[in-house]
Amino acid sequence: MLPVNDFLLDTRRYNLVSNYIAEYSSYHFEHKDRAENLISSVIYELLEYIVSSSNGSSKVDIRFSTSDEWLIFELSSKISSDELGRFKELLSEINEKDLESYYRAILESDDAEISLQKKMGMVMIAHDYHARITATLDEDEGSAFLRAFVRREEINT
Amino acid sequence: MSITGERFLISYDAIDQQINFEGVLRVVDDSDLLSIGNYLSEMHARLDGSMRLNFRKMRYINSSALKVIIDFLKYARESGKLNIKIIGSKVLTWEGKTLPHIKSLWDKIEFVVYDENFYKSQVIIEDADFIPLLRNQTRLLWPQEKEILIKHGLREGMRVADICCGCGDVALLIAKELKASIVTGIDHSAPAIEYAVRLQDEFNVLNVDFRLGDATALIMDDELFDFILCRLSLQIFSKPEEILKELYRVLKPGGRLYLLGEDYDLITGYPNEEEIRTVYDKAGKYGVQIGMDLYNGKKLYSILSGMRMSNIKLDYINVDTVNSDRRVFADMIASWRFFSAETIGRKLNITKEEHDALLDGYDTHLKTIRNRFGYTKWTCIAASGEKVR
Numbered sequence: 001m002l003p004v005n006d007f008l009l010d011t012r013r014y015n016l017v018s019n020y021i022a023e024y025s026s027y028h029f030e031h032k033d034r035a036e037n038l039i040s041s042v043i044y045e046l047l048e049y050i051v052s053s054s055n056g057s058s059k060v061d062i063r064f065s066t067s068d069e070w071l072i073f074e075l076s077s078k079i080s081s082d083e084l085g086r087f088k089e090l091l092s093e094i095n096e097k098d099l100e101s102y103y104r105a106i107l108e109s110d111d112a113e114i115s116l117q118k119k120m121g122m123v124m125i126a127h128d129y130h131a132r133i134t135a136t137l138d139e140d141e142g143s144a145f146l147r148a149f150v151r152r153e154e155i156n157t
Numbered sequence: 158m159s160i161t162g163e164r165f166l167i168s169y170d171a172i173d174q175q176i177n178f179e180g181v182l183r184v185v186d187d188s189d190l191l192s193i194g195n196y197l198s199e200m201h202a203r204l205d206g207s208m209r210l211n212f213r214k215m216r217y218i219n220s221s222a223l224k225v226i227i228d229f230l231k232y233a234r235e236s237g238k239l240n241i242k243i244i245g246s247k248v249l250t251w252e253g254k255t256l257p258h259i260k261s262l263w264d265k266i267e268f269v270v271y272d273e274n275f276y277k278s279q280v281i282i283e284d285a286d287f288i289p290l291l292r293n294q295t296r297l298l299w300p301q302e303k304e305i306l307i308k309h310g311l312r313e314g315m316r317v318a319d320i321c322c323g324c325g326d327v328a329l330l331i332a333k334e335l336k337a338s339i340v341t342g343i344d345h346s347a348p349a350i351e352y353a354v355r356l357q358d359e360f361n362v363l364n365v366d367f368r369l370g371d372a373t374a375l376i377m378d379d380e381l382f383d384f385i386l387c388r389l390s391l392q393i394f395s396k397p398e399e400i401l402k403e404l405y406r407v408l409k410p411g412g413r414l415y416l417l418g419e420d421y422d423l424i425t426g427y428p429n430e431e432e433i434r435t436v437y438d439k440a441g442k443y444g445v446q447i448g449m450d451l452y453n454g455k456k457l458y459s460i461l462s463g464m465r466m467s468n469i470k471l472d473y474i475n476v477d478t479v480n481s482d483r484r485v486f487a488d489m490i491a492s493w494r495f496f497s498a499e500t501i502g503r504k505l506n507i508t509k510e511e512h513d514a515l516l517d518g519y520d521t522h523l524k525t526i527r528n529r530f531g532y533t534k535w536t537c538i539a540a541s542g543e544k545v546r
Contacts (some may be wrong), residue, residue, distance in 0.1 A: 011185035012163070015217070030351055033368050036252035037216070044183060045220055084483060107227050121220035128254040155250065156347075 001059040004077065007051045014051070018044040023094045028066065035155045037096055039064065042073055042129060042150060045121035050075045050146055052118055053083040066152070073148040084137050090119055094133055103127040129154055144154050160196045162189060165215075169200060175209035175244075176200060183219040190225050197229040199390070207240040209477045210250055213374040221257070223255065227262065236265040242267045248345075248371050264319040288352050288490035291323045294389070296485050297476045298537060299330060301415070305472050306335060306386075309541040314338045315383040320372050320404060321390030325353025325365070331386075332365045341382070343370040344443050375397040380409045389537070392453040398462075405464060408544045414466060415476075415541040418454035426525045426533030433525065433533065436518025439511075447501050454538030466542025477534040478526055486533070487526045494519035 007013050007020065019042050022040035029035035050060055058078035065072045079087065093102060103123050125131045136145040159168035165180035176197070184190050201208065210226070212218075218226075233241055243259060244510040245252040247270050260268045311317065313336035319328040322342035330338045342365060344350050353367045370376065372390075385408050391397040404414055421441040426433040444451040461469050478486060498515040507515075 003419075013220075014185070015164070015181060015183045018349070030354060031347065031369065032354075033248070033370075038254075041178065041217060041251045041254075048185070048219065086359075088387045103258070104261060108231070110231075120224055124220050124223070128251075128258065154254075157253075 001061050004051050004054045004058050004060055005029075005056050007047075007060075011102070014044055014048050017062065018047060021062065025064055029155060031155055038129065038150070038155055042071075042125055042131065044150060045125050046073055046146060046148055047077050048078075048120050049118055050077050050144065053077075053079050053087060053144070055142075060151060061137060069152060071152060071154075074146070076143065076145040078142050079137075079144045081139060081142060082088045084139055084142065084144065085098065087135060088137060090122060091133065091135055093119075099123075099127050129149060158196075158200070167193065167196060170211075170509075173209055174204055174207060175211050177211045178215065178218075179214040180249070181217045182215055182222045183217055183286055184222045184225075185219075190221055193222065194225045194229060197226070197490070198232065200238070201229070201233055201239060202504055204239060207242060209242045209244055211244040212250060212256060213246040213371065214376055215252070216249065216376055218251060227259065227430055230259065230262055230266065234265070240265060240267070242269060243271050246270065246371055246374060246376075248369055261329060262546050269416060270505065287346075287496070288324045288349060290489065290496070291349075292326060293485055293489040295326045295330075297481050297489060298474055299327070300541065301474045301476070301480075302327075303330070303334060305474065305539050306331070306341060306415065308416055308472065309470050309539065310337055310543075311337070311384050311415075316381065317341070318343065318382045318385045318407065320375070320385060320387045320400070322349075322353065322367070323390075324349045325367055327386070327388060328353070328365050328367070329356055329360055329362050332362050333360065338364065340365045342367045343372060343375065345369065345371055363533045373403060375403045375407055375409050376436070379406050380412075383409055383464065383500075384415065385412065386415045386417070388415075389419060391416060391460075392418060392450045393448070395448050395454075401460065401464060405544065410544050410546040413541050413543050414464075415539065416457050416460065417537055417539050418457050419451050419535075421451045421456035422455070423536035424534065426522060426531065428528070429521045429525050432518055432521040436522060438519065439515060440493070443497065443501050443505055443507070443515075448507055454536070457538055457540035461540055461542035465545060467545050469540065469542040471538065471540040474537040474539055475534055476537070478532050483529075486535075487523055488536075490519060490526060492525055494523070 018040045019041055022036045025039055026036035054060060054077040060075060060077040063074040106120050106123055125148065126133055132149040134147050142150040159166060161185065165182045168177050170177055225322055230241060235240055243256055243266060245256040257268055260266050312412050317331055317337040317340045319342045320342060322328045322344045325342050327341045328342035342353060347369060350367050350369050357365055385403060385404050391400065394400060408414055421437045424437045441451045457469055458469060464543050498512055502512050502515060525533050
């Protein structure tokens with residue numbers, strides 16, 4: 001469990017944590033360089049998203065595991081009700097819209113708002129890495145449990 | 158003109174009108190993102206014709222930094238002033254996943270994977286079928302080369318790199334038998350690296366790190382290694398100077414660069430001397446046509462001198478039917494026969510007569526090797542130089 005505030009105080013920690021998990025885990029893979037690059041890239045975007053949506057006083061829990069078919073990324077944290085709403089909206093956009101058109105629209109957008117920048121990382125992961133992104137959002141507890149599944153074969157393709 | 162962050166460098170190469178992105182471009186701070194955008198816009202204003210964006214040494218990028226680059230590309234699209242070429246590498250996963258989609262923004266953006274077909278014989282050399290040949294070459298060379306490496310200064314405890322390490326057997330032997338502290342093996346062939354990792358597990362060697370990489374764009378800090386090897390590899394690249402520049406960069410001052418090359422002019426045998434010379438003259442000529450320099454051994458001294466290396470050492474490794482196992486020698490030549498006549502010959506569309514003549518020539522050489530009264534020799538040239546402190 002890592003304090004959200006740590007990342008806000010020093011944004012280099014996003015890179016540090018993503019690379020640490022990726023490097024530590026990559027030895028389980030045949031193509032370890034490619035695996036490391038993929039794991040770090042995915043964790044970075046998920047982490048930056050969840051931290052930027054979290055309450056400053058909360059802690060973020062990060063887990064990375066694998067199954068025969070999947071790389072599984074799990075992150076959880078406490079999130080305000082406003083952010084939970086935005087999170088829900090983003091998930092429905094990723095999972096229900098035509099992802100290709102949606103990604104293209106984000107790339108083409110001139111909107112420099114922070115909300116768009118936040119969205120882009122998640123959409124990029126879903127689009128470029130074919131990640132399946134799901135979340136359990138508990139409005140009563142104000143918590144979010146984010147899961148992303150990336151097929152192992154993405155390492156080599 | 159360049160822009161630097163804590164972990165990234167964006168610099169301009171005037172020769173290619175190219176912006177080189179290096180390191181880790183994970184930028185969160187708005188002012189840094191703005192600086193990158195402004196830098197790209199300024200370079201756009203200065204240039205005419207085309208602008209290259211080279212990401213080959215960019216290990217990571219985050220979505221915020223990518224958005225800045227996308228916004229710049231949209232700006233370039235609107236202005237229509239320049240042709241944009243994006244250069245990526247197949248080594249880094251993110252580049253293969255993300256960069257190609259940028260092309261959808263503007264059909265005038267050209268996207269190039271630099272290390273795909275970047276040397277003519279790549280498809281042949283990086284094929285898994287090539288591995289048994291590499292293994293036999295090592296079997297024949299290693300008994301002598303081990304002593305030569307010691308003579309050229311490879312010592313216990315050194316940090317060693319084997320660039321273009323192929324199937325990794327020499328890197329593993331250096332770790333095991335010459336007691337290097339750590340050996341980094343880099344090759345561009347995924348099947349070769351997979352094989353190397355399997356060998357490493359099998360031999361239970363812990364101090365070797367095999368990585369898929371591009372020898373012309375090593376993602377490594379400067380001055381890392383005490384001893385760098387590049388064996389039987391420069392000959393397959395059309396621009397060996399691009400590799401040499403990188404090898405020099407990652408070599409420590411006082412460290413040694415070791416090159417091993419072949420010279421088809423020096424292959425000889427008896428009986429059937431004339432037929433043996435004829436077949437290697439032909440094979441060497443076909444090699445040239447496919448982008449291989451199978452005579453580069455004689456050039457190694459000049460290459461090292463040209464790099465201002467000091468204390469240059471040079472030795473011949475003569476593998477012959479007296480000092481080596483005839484069966485292994487014959488297996489290696491049988492592999493050469495196949496690659497030369499079938500793989501290279503077919504790629505060059507040689508005539509049936511030329512193809513058959515090549516096969517006959519190799520068969521004659523094999524007869525000489527298998528004849529217990531016969532003699533034949535394959536010569537490699539080992540040369541090394543010290544990087545001036």
